[in-house]
Amino acid sequence: MHLSDGVASAPVLLVGSALAVLATARGLRELSPERLPLAALLAAALFVGGTIHVPIGVGSVHLVLNGLAGLLLGWVIFPVVLVGLALQALLLSFGGFSVLGLNLLILALPGLLARAVVMPGLRRGRLDMAWAGGLVAAIAIFGSVTLTAMALALSGGNAFRELIVLIGVAQLPILLVEIMVSALVLGMMARAVPGLLQSVLER
Numbered sequence: 001m002h003l004s005d006g007v008a009s010a011p012v013l014l015v016g017s018a019l020a021v022l023a024t025a026r027g028l029r030e031l032s033p034e035r036l037p038l039a040a041l042l043a044a045a046l047f048v049g050g051t052i053h054v055p056i057g058v059g060s061v062h063l064v065l066n067g068l069a070g071l072l073l074g075w076v077i078f079p080v081v082l083v084g085l086a087l088q089a090l091l092l093s094f095g096g097f098s099v100l101g102l103n104l105l106i107l108a109l110p111g112l113l114a115r116a117v118v119m120p121g122l123r124r125g126r127l128d129m130a131w132a133g134g135l136v137a138a139i140a141i142f143g144s145v146t147l148t149a150m151a152l153a154l155s156g157g158n159a160f161r162e163l164i165v166l167i168g169v170a171q172l173p174i175l176l177v178e179i180m181v182s183a184l185v186l187g188m189m190a191r192a193v194p195g196l197l198q199s200v201l202e203r
Contacts, residue, residue, distance in 0.1 A: 002103055003148065005096030009155040016151070017101030020078070023108065027078035035073070038200065039080050042069045046084040051092060063174065067140030068133065068182040070111025071118060072200055081108040102151060110143025111136070122201060129197070133186035137178040145171050
């Protein structure tokens with residue numbers, strides 16, 4: 001869900017960028033050497049997923065995996081997503097640099113919020129890992145669509161009404177794929193490396 005350069009208004013860009021800088025600084029403080037391999041792996045996955053995109057007006061839809069990244073990384077999702085977005089803007093001209101902070105907030109914040117919603121159920125044993133994967137994917141995608149709609153509405157008002165609806169509808173098939181992929185990945189991790197997964201989720 002990238003927004004392109006020149007779409008968002010200056011106040012929206014400034015607020016989004018300021019919040020993204022603060023959150024990224026917090027994420028970098030939590031990025032220990034032990035967490036670096038997983039962070040790098042997820043950064044690569046996010047970059048690759050974002051290259052398979054469908055342009056929609058001034059935005060695009062593509063695999064995001066922000067729910068999965070948020071659950072596994074917590075605040076570290078911000079520097080990880082930042083790397084992926086910067087590489088996509090530099091190498092593939094997706095999104096742009098002026099809107100980098102806003103796009104980071106749109107993708108990373110819902111992943112962090114999804115973790116906050118799901119983590120209590122996981123720690124109390126009330127959620128199966130695969131179900132948790134599907135749930136964080138659904139929450140994160142819904143959150144990203146909502147933030148995208150808010151950014152467009154605050155920037156252009158009624159001018160972006162049809163585009164907001166189109167982005168929301170176009171995201172539905174992506175949502176189904178995200179749910180399946182996240183559920184499959186976490187389910188496999190729970191069976192193959194339960195100790196690693198548990199240590200990651202306890203942070």
